[in-house]
Structure formats: C-alpha cells, structure tokens
Amino acid sequence: MFETVTLDIATADFPSETELATVQAPELARLIEGGVTSLAALLGKPSEKVRAQLGKAAGIKDFASADIEDLREAARTLRVRLNAPSVRTAPKPPRMQRPTGMGQLPVPRTVKQAAIAMSCGLCADPIKAGEIIGRTRDPKNSRLHKAMGWLCQHCLYERREKPRRRDVLLRMFHHLFANSAVDLNAHECAVLRTWLLEDPDIEKTPSWQGDPLTTTVVRLQTSQQEEKATTWIAVPTARTIIHVLHKCAAVPAPAEAELLTAIVQHLHEWDTNPQGIERRRHGSGPAFHAQVLQTTACPSVLSERGGPFDLHHAPPPVTEKETADADGA
Structure with a gap:
C-alpha cells in the first residue's frame, strides 16, 4: 500500500499521521521516494532538487542515514506539499533564547516548524502545525539510551529551567x-x-x-x-x-x-x-x-x-583548580 505514490493518489490519500505511525523505516523510505517523484512531476522540477528541498525542510542531511523519526517528518512535509504543491518551504524558525546555568539544555541537532499537527516525543503534548519543534543530538551511549523523537519547544529548551x-x-x-x-x-x-x-x-x-x-x-x-x-x-x-x-x-x-x-x-x-x-x-x-x-x-x-531517554545531566561546576589550569594552558 505504501510502496508507490502515483499522481492519482498523491494528494489527500497520502498516508495520514495515524497511518505513518505504523510504517517502518524501509517502507517510509520507499514512500518518500515515490512522493518525491510525484511532487517533482507536479512542480515540473528535477527529483534531485525536490529531494534536497525536502531534506532541508525536514532537517535531514542524509536520507540514507536518517532514522525513523526524521523519515516520518519528511513524510509529513511531503503530505503538505502534495496537497498544496505551490506552498513554499516553511520559513526558517527564529533563533531561540536558551536558558543559562543549570537549566540549560544542549543545543538541539535541528529545529524547524512542525509541518502538521502532532504530539511531542517526550511529554506527549499536542503540537500545532507551524509551532517550533526540534530533535536533540544522538545520545552519547547509544547502547543504553535511545534517541528521542520530535520535541515541543518546552521540552527542547525549558523543561529543566521551568x-x-x-x-x-x-x-x-x-x-x-x-x-x-x-x-x-x-x-x-x-x-x-x-x-x-x-x-x-x-x-x-x-x-x-x-x-x-x-x-x-x-x-x-x-x-x-x-x-x-x-x-x-x-x-x-x-x-x-x-x-x-x-x-x-x-x-x-x-x-x-x-x-x-x-x-x-x-x-x-x-x-x-x-x-x-x-x-x-x-x-x-x-x-x-x-x-x-x-x-x-x-x-x-x-x-x-519507548526509551530510556537521556534527559541531560547538568555539567559539574568548574573547580578553582580547573580554572587555574585553564588559565595557565
């Protein structure tokens, strides 16, 4: 059902959010490839250019190494574009002010505006289309911690400060x-x-x-x-x-x-x-x-x-000795 997307079914029948939640990575990759081909035909553009634009809009640098959460966001973005081919890529999200001190979280791997309504991959809060979402960097210990999905603005920036x-x-x-x-x-x-x-x-x-x-x-x-x-x-x-x-x-x-x-x-x-x-x-x-x-x-x-997720440890305070060593380096 999800292996090919043709021009006849490239609009409202493109898989919904509920359906996408059940699709695994190999099927998603085939779905996206078919969607890119259909969108390129609708726009009269080369598939390579449409794929590059999709990767930028979904925060994906390399589709071959993208995980399932990145692929799902690419599929969501495709669904919006297939239903409205003239829609331009969403504007770049504003630069966010990150908390300082013990409430600060690491810089996200990618930040964008949600293509469609969804829910946060950590707290499950609803997210409206156009709201800020992002993904954290891959966990340092991938054998212990699993990568989180797309997070809402609060979980991305403020969950340890507020x-x-x-x-x-x-x-x-x-x-x-x-x-x-x-x-x-x-x-x-x-x-x-x-x-x-x-x-x-x-x-x-x-x-x-x-x-x-x-x-x-x-x-x-x-x-x-x-x-x-x-x-x-x-x-x-x-x-x-x-x-x-x-x-x-x-x-x-x-x-x-x-x-x-x-x-x-x-x-x-x-x-x-x-x-x-x-x-x-x-x-x-x-x-x-x-x-x-x-x-x-x-x-x-x-x-x-799923999980477990690495929800971040505050860095240890710098000691006087470490400060002196750094000054003398």
Missing part, C-alpha cells in the same frame, strides 16, 4: 528505566518538594510508612535553597516517591494522574514480568525494561515512546 510536575515525573521514569539514580537540579527539587508537601496526609500512605521520605524532603529543600545543579535520589527512594505521589490526594491535573498511573503500571510490570520475557536474553536492566514496555498489555504514552 519544570512542570510531569517533567519531573518523566525524568524520574527514564532514570529508573535505565536503572539509574535520579538526578534533579534545584528547579526540579523545588517542584517535587512542593508536590510532596501539598497533601497533609501524605505521611499516612503505605509507601511513606514503609520508607519515610522526611530526610529526602529536607534534601530537596537544601538543594533548592543552595541552588544545586545536581541532587541524586537513589533508585529505591525514587520508586517510593512515585508510589507516594500516586496514592496522595494532591494530584493537580489529569495529565499528572495519567502519567503517574502509567509509571506505576510499568514499574509493576518490570517487577513481575507478566509477559514472561526471557531474562537470560535481556538481563534485568534497560534492555529487559524496554522489552517489557514494548510488549505491555496496556499501552501508554510511555510505552508508545
């Missing part, structure tokens, strides 16, 4: 996914501490009774006051926090409630392995977690996106 509660939850989930302690900066510590203190009965929850978080709350306050770039929360404590927040009454919005429920579900599945995944093939770490997540009987926004 964290929402679900940003903190997502950070905790992906650290636990990777079998890692959770790294929070002062902004994130402030958000988490406020949330933990909202419900006066939170200390009565079974999870708090089994693993009191009093010391952790004090650490979060200290990190906030001292504006620490990094505060590590141990894996058992992070899991307790998730379960405590899930049981307390102070859940402010459906988005947080849905996300907490999904995290608790997947933590339980990692513990119980209801699908019977062979541990000898995947071990008990991130590879096993990914397989359980992929085969879950109850898909969620988390299982749809």
Whole structure:
C-alpha cells in the first residue's frame, strides 16, 4: 500500500499521521521516494532538487542515514506539499533564547516548524502545525539510551529551567528505566518538594510508612535553597516517591494522574514480568525494561515512546583548580 505514490493518489490519500505511525523505516523510505517523484512531476522540477528541498525542510542531511523519526517528518512535509504543491518551504524558525546555568539544555541537532499537527516525543503534548519543534543530538551511549523523537519547544529548551510536575515525573521514569539514580537540579527539587508537601496526609500512605521520605524532603529543600545543579535520589527512594505521589490526594491535573498511573503500571510490570520475557536474553536492566514496555498489555504514552531517554545531566561546576589550569594552558 505504501510502496508507490502515483499522481492519482498523491494528494489527500497520502498516508495520514495515524497511518505513518505504523510504517517502518524501509517502507517510509520507499514512500518518500515515490512522493518525491510525484511532487517533482507536479512542480515540473528535477527529483534531485525536490529531494534536497525536502531534506532541508525536514532537517535531514542524509536520507540514507536518517532514522525513523526524521523519515516520518519528511513524510509529513511531503503530505503538505502534495496537497498544496505551490506552498513554499516553511520559513526558517527564529533563533531561540536558551536558558543559562543549570537549566540549560544542549543545543538541539535541528529545529524547524512542525509541518502538521502532532504530539511531542517526550511529554506527549499536542503540537500545532507551524509551532517550533526540534530533535536533540544522538545520545552519547547509544547502547543504553535511545534517541528521542520530535520535541515541543518546552521540552527542547525549558523543561529543566521551568519544570512542570510531569517533567519531573518523566525524568524520574527514564532514570529508573535505565536503572539509574535520579538526578534533579534545584528547579526540579523545588517542584517535587512542593508536590510532596501539598497533601497533609501524605505521611499516612503505605509507601511513606514503609520508607519515610522526611530526610529526602529536607534534601530537596537544601538543594533548592543552595541552588544545586545536581541532587541524586537513589533508585529505591525514587520508586517510593512515585508510589507516594500516586496514592496522595494532591494530584493537580489529569495529565499528572495519567502519567503517574502509567509509571506505576510499568514499574509493576518490570517487577513481575507478566509477559514472561526471557531474562537470560535481556538481563534485568534497560534492555529487559524496554522489552517489557514494548510488549505491555496496556499501552501508554510511555510505552508508545519507548526509551530510556537521556534527559541531560547538568555539567559539574568548574573547580578553582580547573580554572587555574585553564588559565595557565
């Protein structure tokens, strides 16, 4: 169905966003090649020129090495162009002001305007056509972390400077996914501490009774006051926090409630392995977690996106010795 796109079906029948979500990379590549040929015929231009314009519009330098998320964005862009061949390439997105200090995230690999409405590859927020989207650079450890899809402007620039509660939850989930302690900066510590203190009965929850978080709350306050770039929360404590927040009454919005429920579900599945995944093939770490997540009987926004993702660690502060060494170099 997706192998060839002819002039007869090169408009509204080009695969929709829902259909594109199920197409794998080889089929996408064939789909794009057929779409480029059809668009070139509609415009009366050489296919090579149309392909180059498409790559620029979709943020792709080399189609041969593009991953599935890049190919999907190319297909989205093609769909817009095939339905309106006279539409010019979208204007270059404005240069974004990045936060400084501990809230700063690495420079994105590519930034553009969304070709069509979609959802963020991290927080799942809806994105309107024309809004800023981008992709982060490939993770340093590709064996541990997976590349994220197209992110909304907030997740691309502000999630560590102006964290929402679900940003903190997502950070905790992906650290636990990777079998890692959770790294929070002062902004994130402030958000988490406020949330933990909202419900006066939170200390009565079974999870708090089994693993009191009093010391952790004090650490979060200290990190906030001292504006620490990094505060590590141990894996058992992070899991307790998730379960405590899930049981307390102070859940402010459906988005947080849905996300907490999904995290608790997947933590339980990692513990119980209801699908019977062979541990000898995947071990008990991130590879096993990914397989359980992929085969879950109850898909969620988390299982749809996969992972684990590298959500960035703040660089360690420069010491006086390092500064002196740099001055003397």
